[in-house]
Amino acid sequence: MSVLIVVDTKNGEVKKSSLEAAQYGANVAASLGGEAVALALNANNAEVLGTVGVNKVLNVTDVSVSASDPQKVVAAIVAAANQVGAKVVVFAHDSTGKAVAPRLSAKSGAGLVTNVTSLPDTANGFVVSKNVFSGKAHADVNILSDEKIVSILPNAFSVKAGEGSASVEAFSVDVSGINSGITVKEVKGGDSKVVPLPEAELVVSAGRGLKGPENWGMVEDMAEILGATTACSRPVADIGWRPHHEHVGQTGVAIRPNLYIAIGISGAIQHLAGVNGSKVIVVINKDPEAPFFKAADYGVVGDAFEVVPKLNEAFRKFKAANG
Amino acid sequence: MKILVPISKVPDTTSKIAFTDGDSKFSEEGIQWIVNPYDEWYALVRALELVEAGGGTVTVINVGDATSDPIIRKALALGANEAVRVDVNPADSYVIAKEISAYASDKSFDLVLLGKETISYNGSEVGGMLAEFMNLPYISLAAKLEVNGDTATLDRSIEGGSEVVEVKLPFIASAAKGMAEQRIPNMRGIMAARSKPLTVVAATGAEAKTAYVKYGLPAPKSAVKLVDPENMDELVNLLHTEAKVI
Numbered sequence: 001m002s003v004l005i006v007v008d009t010k011n012g013e014v015k016k017s018s019l020e021a022a023q024y025g026a027n028v029a030a031s032l033g034g035e036a037v038a039l040a041l042n043a044n045n046a047e048v049l050g051t052v053g054v055n056k057v058l059n060v061t062d063v064s065v066s067a068s069d070p071q072k073v074v075a076a077i078v079a080a081a082n083q084v085g086a087k088v089v090v091f092a093h094d095s096t097g098k099a100v101a102p103r104l105s106a107k108s109g110a111g112l113v114t115n116v117t118s119l120p121d122t123a124n125g126f127v128v129s130k131n132v133f134s135g136k137a138h139a140d141v142n143i144l145s146d147e148k149i150v151s152i153l154p155n156a157f158s159v160k161a162g163e164g165s166a167s168v169e170a171f172s173v174d175v176s177g178i179n180s181g182i183t184v185k186e187v188k189g190g191d192s193k194v195v196p197l198p199e200a201e202l203v204v205s206a207g208r209g210l211k212g213p214e215n216w217g218m219v220e221d222m223a224e225i226l227g228a229t230t231a232c233s234r235p236v237a238d239i240g241w242r243p244h245h246e247h248v249g250q251t252g253v254a255i256r257p258n259l260y261i262a263i264g265i266s267g268a269i270q271h272l273a274g275v276n277g278s279k280v281i282v283v284i285n286k287d288p289e290a291p292f293f294k295a296a297d298y299g300v301v302g303d304a305f306e307v308v309p310k311l312n313e314a315f316r317k318f319k320a321a322n323g
Numbered sequence: 324m325k326i327l328v329p330i331s332k333v334p335d336t337t338s339k340i341a342f343t344d345g346d347s348k349f350s351e352e353g354i355q356w357i358v359n360p361y362d363e364w365y366a367l368v369r370a371l372e373l374v375e376a377g378g379g380t381v382t383v384i385n386v387g388d389a390t391s392d393p394i395i396r397k398a399l400a401l402g403a404n405e406a407v408r409v410d411v412n413p414a415d416s417y418v419i420a421k422e423i424s425a426y427a428s429d430k431s432f433d434l435v436l437l438g439k440e441t442i443s444y445n446g447s448e449v450g451g452m453l454a455e456f457m458n459l460p461y462i463s464l465a466a467k468l469e470v471n472g473d474t475a476t477l478d479r480s481i482e483g484g485s486e487v488v489e490v491k492l493p494f495i496a497s498a499a500k501g502m503a504e505q506r507i508p509n510m511r512g513i514m515a516a517r518s519k520p521l522t523v524v525a526a527t528g529a530e531a532k533t534a535y536v537k538y539g540l541p542a543p544k545s546a547v548k549l550v551d552p553e554n555m556d557e558l559v560n561l562l563h564t565e566a567k568v569i
Contacts, residue, residue, distance in 0.1 A: 067481075068488060069460075074455075095481045102450065105417065106455035106456050112416070114447055132444055132538070133334070133443055135541075137541070139535050139537065143533050180460040180490075181460060181490055182460050183488065183490075185489055187484065188484045188487070189483055194483060196482035199482060202568075202569070244501040245466075251336065251361070251364075252500060294544070297566065298547065298566075300552050300555075306552065311555040314556045314559040315559055317559075
């Protein structure tokens with residue numbers, strides 16, 4: 001049976017999270033002995049999906065079929081799934097997956113698991129692992145229905161591009177009968193060069209230890225040197241030192257970068273919940289008793305105002321030497 | 324305006340998470356239950372603000388057994404007018420959405436507003452499912468919501484930015500951080516909540532599509548490696564050669 005992967009785009013390019021989902025879907029298809037088919041939403045570079053194992057791409061070329069209007073995407077998925085006989089649909093658990101996957105589940109009656117971090121175990125049903133309690137724990141969930149939908153956690157599966165190639169064909173779906181009344185008036189920040197937090201592989205974050213928003217310059221410097229994305233702790237977003245969308249933690253954005261550098265953040269349990277999926281954590285704090293050190297791989301006990309400029313200098317030297 | 328706010332019961336954000344019965348069940352021992360922060364801080368407070376400004380009612384609904392009653396009273400203390408509890412312990416989001424839709428479909432709500440996810444199961448599922456069951460438009464991850472007559476304007480969060488979208492009432496939206504500011508209930512609210520209606524309705528017996536089989540905790544981290552604050556070249560070297568992340 002074939003696997004259908006829903007692939008979204010940003011400015012015409014396949015999203016990083018969608019590429020991860022495509023590779024995941026190709027692996028599921030291989031284990032089930034079926035074909036991996038991607039349903040791409042207006043992709044200019046659909047052929048890239050072949051490099052992660054997708055066999056065939058159905059490329060929707062109607063800009064009105066977008067995640068802003070989930071009902072239209074659901075209609076396209078249902079049509080594509082029927083055409084290729086897909087029993088498993090794979091999403092990335094990003095803004096697109098969150099908007100569309102639950103609607104599809106309700107429409108088709110297929111069980112949905114989101115935040116998925118493992119390939120399915122099909123020895124006893126169709127069991128996938130997911131993150132629960134905001135990353136404080138994980139759970140194995142069995143999808144009971146015949147048709148299954150999984151939405152995978154961004155940055156949980158790293159992409160390894162190979163030599164494969166996919167056939168790409170245009171896919172048209174009639175959505176003229178769907179009138180949800182949703183109109184997009186404006187897109188803000190869509191052309192930003194900064195990698196969005198959920199997709200970022202390097203994140204530099206700071207907290208109340210920085211004493212005021214005027215001291216963020218050295219944090220932004222570090223982010224620029226490394227090509228990292230900036231983040232912050234909840235109190236800092238709540239008092240307005242930094243924008244809300246930078247808040248990582250249990251009630252903010254959950255992230256799992258390769259490297260998370262935390263400056264002047266004590267490491268409350270709510271903060272740790274949102275970042276403990278990070279591969280490597282570096283903590284800089286002047287308080288040796290800060291709970292964050294227990295969750296860290298590398299720690300520096302020292303005043304951020306002395307340590308961070310030195311670290312930035314060391315990063316600069318490293319970048320100059322290693323490119 | 325008639326607003327419905329679905330609320331979930333979740334462990335307090337400071338809870339230590341543990342499991343029992345061979346790691347097949349969440350351990351409720353010593354757990355303090357709260358209204359899911361996204362439901363309370365953003366969805367419920369924004370619903371109250373809209374009604375305070377333009378008139379109407381806010382109904383909260385929970386799918387759960389009687390152990391949900393204290394958190395439902397908290398929502399009433401914050402200012403919701405009435406509450407409904409669908410009397411079943413739900414096995415998954417599909418059941419929750421189906422039961423809420425069974426109750427709400429013929430009640431002509433202008434707006435259904437709920438948190439973007441719970442901090443317990445992190446599904447981000449109920450809003451979208453409910454929208455499909457009720458055949459309504461769905462705006463997910465809204466950090467801002469303004470209503471003007473029969474039209475609403477929302478900021479929908481997308482990776483690296485946001486989309487300003489317009490939609491006609493009725494619709495369903497999930498609330499993200501930024502939509503409103505957390506409120507603390509006052510004594511008058513708490514007293515008033517005791518006499519506000521909390522209607523318990525029977526469940527329709529919706530069947531779950533998924534089953535939680537087993538839980539686990541992340542593997543413990545090995546001890547932190549401390550680096551001399553005077554030797555940041557050493558830290559950079561470790562990140563490059565040992566951790567291989569830069």
